[in-house]
Amino acid sequence: MIDVRSLTMRYGNYVALSNVSFRANEREVLGLLGPNGAGKTTAMRILTTYLYPSSGTAKIDGLDILENSEKVRRCIGYLPETAPLYPDMQTEEYLTFVGSARGLQGQKLTERLRWVREACNLESVWKHLISELSKGFRQRVGLAQALIHDPKVLILDEPTSGLDPLQIIGIRELIRNLAKEKTIIFSTHILQEVEAAADRIVIINEGKIVSQGTQSELASEVRLRGSELKSNPSLEDIFIALLLPNRGGKTGI
Ligand SMILES: Nc1ncnc2c1ncn2[C@@H]1O[C@H](COP(=O)(O)OP(=O)(O)OP(=O)(O)O)[C@@H](O)[C@H]1O
């Protein structure tokens, strides 16, 4: 469903992504994991056609992102790092606006508004100005705008950023439910979140893929590289072993 091929992105002389390739199969949840500045947002911006890569490409639902950028945008729901909200609009007004811009109207628009209101738990802020919403609610409105047109593919850049623990569990469940019919890529710094919601994991650091696969495949790779790992390691153990192999798992922070 999503096939990323040798993506490289340079900002001037700085290489933010270097020859990155990965796949997400249909109805799979792919967790993109990596430290600050790893290149996660850059990769997502390229997939959503907001950035043009220096080289390489990707296919989404068989469509090349460089050759068919408009069609690609139509089949993607995107929650950027900072949700694209209009503070002077009420939640309902804003989502109606985004739904119309996505080509929805009449009964279909009403149905989709009702659906996102329930799925993202927005009932209590439906008539509130976005400028008056808490960070967590703004994030949920951002998620609702990504879902309004019922896209096949969801690209979520840190969807649980700013949410409290109960809301995080709610979003995690929502992601799992949506994955029954959608392909989802999400980025996060929270390892437990990837453990709980992702089918497969791509670990990226300094613009390069460090490892990818299921959690047990990542653990096997750590062992193949000769690093020690306890039996039944957590994703945290694996992450540290992959990113700090020479420090015996000590972060030094
Ligand atoms: N527009 C830009 N111009 C120059 N450098 C940029 C630009 N956008 C990103 N970068 C650099 O590219 C690198 C990757 O950034 P990116 O935002 O993709 O990382 P990230 O993995 O999303 O990080 P975070 O976890 O902090 O969100 C960083 O070093 C960043 O400073």
Ligand SMILES: [Mg+2]
């Ligand atoms: Mg980012």
